[in-house]
Amino acid sequence: MDNIFIIYSLLILFLPLAAFVIQIFFGKKLPREGDWVSVGAISITLILAISMFVMMLLEYNPDFRHEASFTWLDMGAFSIDLGFLVDNITVIMLLVVALISTCTHIFSIKYLAGDIRYSRYFAYLGLFTFSMNGIVLANNLISMYMFWELVGVSSYLLIGHWFEKDSAADASKKAFLTNRVGDIGFFIGIMLLYTAVGSFTFTDIFNGVANGMIAGTALTFAGIGLFLGAMGKSSQFPLHIWLPDAMEGPTPVSALMHAATMVAAGVYLSVRIFPILTPDALLVVAYVGGFTALFAATIAVTQNDIKKVLAYSTVSQLGYMILAVGTGVYTAAFFHLLTHAMFKANLFYGSGSVIHSMHHALHEKHDHETDPQDMRNMGGFKDRMPITYWSMLLSTFAISGVPLFSGFLSKDAILAGSLSFAQHHPEHFLLPVFGFGAAAITAFYMFRMMFLTFHGKPEMPELIEDIHESPKEMAGPLVLLGTLSIFIWYTLPYLNPLSSHGWFTHLVVPIDSVVPGNPSANSIEEGAHHAHGLAMYISIGVATLGIGLSVLMYLKKVLSAETWRNRAGFMYDWSLNKYYFDENYDKYLYQPTLRLAKKIAWIDWELYDKYFINGFGRVTSWASRVTGKFDYNIIDQIMVDGFGRIVDNLGGTLKKVQTGRLQNYLLYVTAGIIILMIIQSF
């Protein structure tokens, strides 16, 4: 069995790379610009991932684990091993990546039909899938870091797919640079661990930490360093600014990378390194996650761009997962990652479907002014796009935490974790407040989005005739992923809609932290179990509250959104403008940096150059004139050029030995032999 898993995962890793290579070199020349190559390759990986998943289920072993490594660099004492780790988490994650990636490929066939860089788009999707699988399969930090950067590159390429638009080009740069900030932390963390432990592999690092090779503040810093990388990729406050802008990329890309997989890489990393996080580091993680969850949710409430709402919702949900890691229930974080990947990808496909048809409708009317993504221009699409509507509705229920849907289970597990944490540490009561607050707001804004888009009267009645359901390539993934929002897939073989008890909880079992001072996995589990009942009631309560408010305000229009908006006053403005984060970063970070750079440049030019350098220069110039003569005549002419000339002349002289006359050659050979004989006799 060992080999099968490793071989399958190698295939899963390299098939997308092969597709990338073929597409980038020959894509334009192939029929249909080669989309079938990419779709074919990715479908095979999906089949392989499913069969791995099935084999994993057949084994049904929580300790299921296969590892293979090979030596990459061997310098005697110093060698770096790279390798693959296949365990339950890996297999599940591979399936998620393969599934969403396949859906995205299929969805993109129609969504991007006729695009000028069609083949290149598919090539980059292949590159992304390859690098994402690389992260998932890595058994060590260094190759994870490499693939991490590759993911960053492919994200940069795909966000900037329509780089003719300035906003897209800027967004891709912003995403890349913001991620770089986190990656520096990641790299420092890796190096801290490597210097202490002397290895990059997770197993060695865990053992090293357990043996106390690194502890205390150093370990906290290493953990926070690694977590910084996760913050960048998972778009956590205050590095969250890039993700909403990343929506400039094609919508299927947003679904694949900026909802389901790439941004989840940060969470995946946190889950992997959880055992070495110290209590202090965990607290930082918990607060960053919790705060992000609430904070992003409050922004999402006022956004009018359908994709921006989803983007902030993603940030908020990622905050949930990070919160779960911080409060110790990291398997819940991974569970939420899984469910979230399905329903959030679906929501993005749905929004893509809506935007696609809006775009066509506007195109029919030769209207190039109206924004096809603005929800204020929509409304009443329910009957025109039934498949999109119903599948999105399923996912909306899931994300809002309504029982019977997948999101309820995972969110409940997270909230129970944070509640239990607060019960043990009452001073951290804010964490569950963040969680439940965000849950209420999430339910509210998600239904707001649904109502504005699909219900009510059409805001632009002249368009409604041209709004059509999307073609089957786009509808297929919607139906599939919509179905996957239902709880049953995650709790089999049990059918209790209120408990996450099922194959997942059986197979993904938390392991103890190796850092002394952290509670054991069992005690955390126990605490979460006790808090479960209470958390469930509160969470159902807040979800009802949020949905109810939304219904009253946007469906029944009993409460006027206008009035509430005015009543909220400056808070509304803050939220609408994302708390002026971009502006403030610009004002207090970028502009001061630029001003500082200008000041330094001024000092450099006006003071340093003019007075110091020039003055010094004038003083030294006469001295240099004296030494210059010496330098030119002695050093340059005789020594430096001399060396060159000697080499040149020697070559020239030796060249003449090669006379072209055979008899001379033979003479030289004989002479050479005789000289050798004479030399050796001394």
Added chain:
Amino acid sequence: MTNLQSLSFYYPELILTVVILAAIIYDLTLDKSQSGKVGWLLVVGLIGVALAIVFQENKVTTLFSDAIVLDPFASFFKLIVILATIFVSIVSLQSGELKAYRKGEYFTLLGIITFGLFLMVSTVDLILVYLSIEIVSIMSFVLAGYLKQNTRSNEAGLKYVVYGAFSSGIMLFGLSYIYGLTGSTNYFEIQHALAGLDSEANTAIVMAMILMIAGFGYKISAVPFHFWTPDVYEGAPTTITAYLSVAPKAGAFALMIRFFNQVLADGGGMGGLDSSSIATLPWPEIFSLLAIITMTLGNLVAIQQNSIKRMLAYSSVAHAGYMLLAMPVMSGDSMYAIMMYLVMYLFMNLGAFFVVITVQNKTGGETFDDYKGLGWEMPMIGIVMTIFMVSLTGLPPTAGFIGKFYIFASLIKGGNEFYWLVMIGGINSVISLFYYLRVVKVMYFEGESHEKIVQPPTVMAALLLATAIPTVLLGVYWTPIADWVQRSLVFFIQTL
């Protein structure tokens, strides 16, 4: 092992013989314009031989009554030779120089050289040493003069014949000394007999060895036995130049390593000459001296050349010097380093010659002037040539760096007395930068810019990539090669 039993272990060579005969017969049925097909026959046959070697039973033994050995070391070099022959065969089909000639004999002769090299890397008998060198040499003479209408090629062929005859004569003289001293032509018996001689005979042994080194030096073109190299390399068809710069060199190094390890060292092979039965002989000094003058002269004269082909000829002399650097240590590490270097050298040197062939096919020129502005006109050629030049200089992250790294590392491990060799090697690498980067400079900073971009033909492009990609890749990830070399460092050793 008796002759009949031996045959069952000798089937790669038997397959090769059949391929050669088939090539001769096949050629007779072809028109002149079709005669290139023989090349494909040879390529397919060689792939078959390579597979036979790879899947051969991993046995270490002697064949044909102690005349030939079968060991991983020989198999390693056989595979290197096959790889070079396959590359050269394919490129020969694309060469413009050979267009006007019948190619059947050409490929047949390549096949026979391959056979000769097989013999060379696996022999443990002086008679076969001489025979194998002659097989390789005589075929090379004909191939060097293959362009009958080209006077330079004729000149190259003739010079090569006379020079080769002279060198092998000297070598034969050395061999006769050894036979006279020991009464045997078999390595194992020679070693035994030499160990029994008293120190009086040292002078005679050293004389004999120097005469033999003259023969080996001629094959690897070590100074002062290199004089044929520039003239023959320049006159011969470029495809043959590429071949001569790689395959016979590898074969001669294998022969040399085996000879000195079995005959002069204690037979442990990895122990080095210090533990030799005749340790009083001045081996490290002689090899150090040869290595230094070889690389220094090669590099210095290469700077002066105007023809890229001739420059590469001197560069190959210099590279022989780098490889010879590892010989004085004569430890397991140093042989490992030489083998690593040969693998790296195979790709980068063949690649550089492939570039020369591509340019020659297009413009017919091979001087620096013909390369002006080439980087802009033929971007692919520019890029791969830059890679090869950087690699030949030995800069990271290319294969050449790794090769040099292992050579120098083996010297440093060898002890204090070899540090100065490392220094001289380093200085030589710097000198070589002059002329290698001159090619890059000429390609990118001279000549007018071209509007039109020219791509090399598909097969040539594939060959260039097939050499350029390993050149870069092996600079980054060479562990598989290192493993392979490590596995291949197993000699058949026998002490009587």
Added chain:
Amino acid sequence: MYRDFGTILVAAILGIIMVAVPLFLQSLVAPSKKTKEKLETYECGEVSEGSAWLQFNIRFYVIALIFLIFDVEVVFLFPWAVVFKDLGLLAMVEMSIFLVILIIGLAYVWIKSDLDWVKRKVKYAAGRYERIQIKENT
């Protein structure tokens, strides 16, 4: 060791003396009457004419080479023929392989028309010698 070489040296010196002394003696004793006829290269043959450094037909060389190869083949066959009864089938097979390889060589020179004095313009060799023939014609 060195004494052995010394013996060779003595033998070599003796050899030189034994040749040189009779030659020297006979030059003292023998009468010497040089006439023009006596100094001819071939005293009783054709009168030689012109330089001996002339180009002769390359075919002589080719024919000689081919003759040599097949001549040596026969040399190998004689000892084999003497003992092949004792060696049995194996010797038969070995010699057959040897002969087959040589026969392939024979076929090669035959088809390339290297056995004919005047070269046929065969199909397979077409083009290869065209240039030379054109030269001869002009």
